[in-house]
Amino acid sequence: MNKVELPAVLTVEGLRELYRSGEASPLEVVEEIIRRSRADEGMNIWITPPELPRIEPYLRGLDVLNRDDAPLWGIPFAVKDNIDWSAAPTTAACPAFAYEPAADAAVVERLIAAGAIPVGKTNLDQFATGLVGTRSPYGETHNALRPELISGGSSSGSAVAVARGQAAFALGTDTAGSGRVPALLNGLVGYKPSLGAWPVRGVVPACESLDCVTVFAAELGGALAVDRVARGAHADDPWSRELPASGSAMPARICVPAAGTLAFYGPFAKAYEAAWERSVDRLNRLGAAVEETDISIYSEAASLLYEGPYVAERWAGLGAFVEGNEGAALAVTERILRSGVEASHTAASLFRAMHRLQALKREARKRLEGAVLAMPTAGGTWTREQVRADPIVTNSAMGRYTNHCNLLDLCAVAVPAGEAAEALPFGITLFAAAEREDLIRGAAQAFLNSDGVESTLQ
Helix, strand or coil, X not given: CCCCCCCCCCCHXXXXXXXXXXXXXXXXXXXXXHHHHHHCHHHCCEEECCCHHHHHHHHHHHHHCCHHHCCCCCCEEEEECCXXXXXXXXXXXXXXXXXXXXXXXXXXXXXHHCCXXXXXXXXXXXXXXXXXXXXXXXXXXXXXXXXXXXXXXXCHHHHHHHHCCCCCEEEEEECCCCCCHHHHHCCCEEEECCCCCCCCCCECCCCCCCCEEEEEECCHHHHHHHHHHHCCCCCCCCCCCCCCCCCCCCCCEEXXXXXXXXXXXXXXXXXXXXXXXXXXXXXXXXXXXXXXECCHHHHHHHHHHHCCHHHHHHHHHHHHHHHHCCCCCCHHHHHHHHHHHCCCCCHHHHHHHHHHHHHHHHHHHHHCCCEEEEEECCCCCCEHHHHHHCHHHHHHHHCCCCCHHHHCCEEEEEEEEEEEECCEEEEEEEEEECCCHHHHHHHHHHHHHCCCCCCCCC
């Protein structure tokens, strides 16, 4: 048993204080995480769950680290199971695809070097193809607060692990919203850095040119502590680039969708709409000018990801496996992947989409000069039963306000914004141009402080 009763939700700074005071040790924290994971086994959070023999080498490694040089010393984290961790198989939620990685992914390697403790591999929508958290042969991941609701995906287990106090932070990936939608639905912060700011070496590709590694945490400070360690170009990663973190600053303007242009959906549509209106009121109190904007360019960019030829990139990465392993992928996953080989997705259509996207990027950059865009992270949510009944339409709706982000080379942070209803978190996402992560950080901190708390789970 622990010498101290740990809080229900673990935070980076909270654990640091427990370690400084001597009230808890990393071993005691890990033992409690294992206990919690076993108690929540039916929630399908983990593919490789926390077990002490696998974690012990990393606990022993703390003995040779100078705490002053190890900013994440003793901080336990979860790894989405499409990211390599050499102590466990990588499955991407497909048993036939599983392999034993020879090395840690670049971000995992950096976090371990900074003293963080990997505890297990989390469940996900198979091959990171989904935003609902139900597309896994390892079971549907339950929402942390209301088990009948979806957890969000594809980084489902990562978000729920943090929300259930089984990690202080967790790695996810985000191509279309997978690092933000689960944050919303489980009351967390989801930080999606600019494309290339964190290396993706050792990550199973979804759409390789658009993939990001992301972080879930219960508070913004914890997410940014991880960012400081994970950020930076990697010599063996052709997608990585140097985009130094630039502190935080308040934007001069906060752009919000023009009245009447947002669509809310699902069984809680009215509650989500009311929560968004309350969020706009909070944004108006932050000191920056709030102005309405036409969101059609963001919607048009979003449509290119799954309704245009960009979907072919998913098939380029996984088509050979699917064709060589009949029946290995879930039917809904294979259906989405195979949409990438439709006859309409020609080389010419891809170039036309690229040219249009370039114009949309330029327009978005102009609109966001010195500004952030604020949108609801999602316009609603669903029960897991509703998703089972209509898996394509429900999943598509969840990406309505997220899919544009990486196509337009934007950074983003999803932050809690109170509750839409009892035990039903609501949240907004702040977007900025790739070089202006300082603006989403400043606006996010101001927004969180405007309600006196950083997370609905604290």
